[in-house]
Amino acid sequence: IHSRFxxxxxxxxxxxxxxxVLGHNGEINTLRGNIN
Known part of the structure; x- marks a missing residue:
């Protein structure tokens, strides 16, 4: 579902x-880093 969207x-x-889009990618990377 996510891939389709x-x-x-x-x-x-x-x-x-x-x-x-670039901003979102940066936010996602930061969030992943914090979670890890």
């Missing part, structure tokens, strides 16, 4: 707001 939404996000 990402695949369908990623292209739109990348074209609409690439900056936000």
């Amino acid at each position: 990402s695949t369908n939404t990623f292209p739109s996000w990348d074209r609409a707001q690439p900056m936000r």
Whole structure:
């Protein structure tokens, strides 16, 4: 389900707001680091 959602939404996000995608990736990486 998650893969589907990402695949369908990623292209739109990348074209609409690439900056936000980069920001989200940074936040996700930070959260993962904190959890680990």
